[in-house]
Amino acid sequence: MRSPEEIVQLQLDYYNAHNLEKFAALYHDDIEILNLVDNTLIYKGIKTLRERYTERFKLVDLHAELANRIVIGNKVIDHEIVKGIHEGQVVKAVAVYEVEGELIKKVWFIYE
Secondary structure (H helix, E strand, C coil): CCCCHHHHHHHHHHHHHHHHHHHHHHHEEEEEEEEEECCCCEEHHHHHHHHHHHHHCCCCCCEEEEEEEECCECCCCCCCCECCCCCCCCCEEEEEEEEEECCCEEEEEEEC
């Protein structure tokens, strides 16, 4: 059985490889993506995740670099530096991944 940290690292690797099938396979069908600041739902469901990342993975220069990681039980907290979303800009983000079994069930994001 893979640990929560291994699951989150795999999804980061698949994100950087722009591999939608393997990336999406690590998420629960009822995945919830939330705003970390106010806990509001950004979107829900694997279908919506697939639609959003189909478009994102078309960005040729898209790449996320892990700046720091903290693991607490089934929660993995990543500080990520993302390039390629907006031309010439770097996006700093914190993502809190909640893993159940071997699937990511919830993610909270905050961006700078």
